[in-house]
Amino acid sequence: DILMTQSPDSLAVSLGETATINCKSSQTLLHSSFNKNYLAWYQLKPGQPPRLLISWASVRESGVPERFSGSGSVTDFTLTVSSLQTEDVAVYYCQQYFVTPCTFGQGTKLEI
Amino acid sequence: QVQLQESGPGLVKSSETLSLTCTVSGVSITDYYWTWIRQPAGKGLEWIGIFTRGGPDYNPSLKSRVTMSIDTSNNQFSLKLDSVTAADAAVYYCARGARTVVTTNYYYDYYMDVWGNGTTVTVSS
Numbered sequence: 001d002i003l004m005t006q007s008p009d010s011l012a013v014s015l016g017e018t019a020t021i022n023c024k025s026s027q028t029l030l031h032s033s034f035n036k037n038y039l040a041w042y043q044l045k046p047g048q049p050p051r052l053l054i055s056w057a058s059v060r061e062s063g064v065p066e067r068f069s070g071s072g073s074v075t076d077f078t079l080t081v082s083s084l085q086t087e088d089v090a091v092y093y094c095q096q097y098f099v100t101p102c103t104f105g106q107g108t109k110l111e112i
Numbered sequence: 113q114v115q116l117q118e119s120g121p122g123l124v125k126s127s128e129t130l131s132l133t134c135t136v137s138g139v140s141i142t143d144y145y146w147t148w149i150r151q152p153a154g155k156g157l158e159w160i161g162i163f164t165r166g167g168p169d170y171n172p173s174l175k176s177r178v179t180m181s182i183d184t185s186n187n188q189f190s191l192k193l194d195s196v197t198a199a200d201a202a203v204y205y206c207a208r209g210a211r212t213v214v215t216t217n218y219y220y221d222y223y224m225d226v227w228g229n230g231t232t233v234t235v236s237s
Contacts, residue, residue: 001172040223042157049116049227050157055210061225093157097222101171102159 002027002096006105012112019081021108023072023094029057030074031098038098041070041079044107045090053092054079086112114138116206116228124200126237130193134206134228141182145209145220146189148180150202151230158202162209162222163189196235203230 003026013019029038037057044050052061054070057077067082081088089112094105120132134146148160161170161180168180179192193200207224 038222042224049229050205050207050224051227052210052223052225055221055223055225095157095159095223100159100162100169100222101173102162102222104157104159106156 001101002029002099002103004094004096004103004105006092006094006108008108009106010109010111013081013084013110015084015086015112017084019084019088019110021079021081021092021094021110023077023079023105025075025077025096027098028074029077029096029098037073037077038096039070039072039077040095040097041068042093042095043090044093050093081110084110084112114208114226116208116226118204118206118228118231120204120231120233122232123234123236124196126197126235127195130191130196130200130233132191132204132206132231132233134189134191136187136189136208139208141187141189142184144211145222146180146182147207147209147222147224148191149205149207149224150200151205152199152202155202160191160193160204164209164220198235198237201233201235203232205230 007022039057041054058070091107115137124130145164147162163180177194206228208226210221210225212219
């Protein structure tokens with residue numbers, strides 16, 4: 001299985017500042033033929049269904065605020081949350097879908 | 113608007129079978145792939161498997177105990193997990209696999225774009 005490792009496990013960021021969450025995969029997630037990275041980011045809040053934020057490492061889902069951005073390639077990826085808002089408090093997970101079984105990072109708890 | 117709703121017993125006895133159903137509204141279940149994911153309390157997400165047009169693809173860690181199926185007449189898909197133990201206690205989510213349309217071709221992807229609220233399953237001894 002592909003091991004996904006996120007860092008840090010938790011972080012606290014001031015309102016209006018930028019949060020950076022890293023995700024590292026044990027194998028490449030870049031499909032050379034399609035030139036696509038098979039990496040997604042999700043946001044989990046208590047009492048709410050998980051929300052897809054980013055697919056293909058950097059494609060923001062419709063309706064997701066522009067302050068959320070994804071970057072990276074091959075094995076190293078980053079989720080950046082700019083201008084942090086109170087509603088961004090959540091746990092964030094990366095997921096690889098390059099091969100099955102799909103696997104997730106252990107999660108990063110983002111606090112104000 | 114696509115909505116997914118998990119249902120099933122919240123309490124299952126150890127060694128018995130866990131059975132959950134996901135009811136899909138707003139889209140035909142035959143038009144997408146469907147996934148089950150779980151999250152034990154205080155832990156991360158675990159991919160259980162996906163039901164595709166070619167049949168199911170299960171996580172090898174659970175493959176010997178898992179069965180997924182589709183009920184097209186009721187627009188539902190289901191999960192059965194045999195011989196449960198305390199380690200199977202979790203919040204279980206159903207989710208839709210994403211799909212990309214390029215001209216007239218559909219490409220099915222294994223990330224999840226719509227999720228249910230989740231249902232909590234407790235395992236009793």
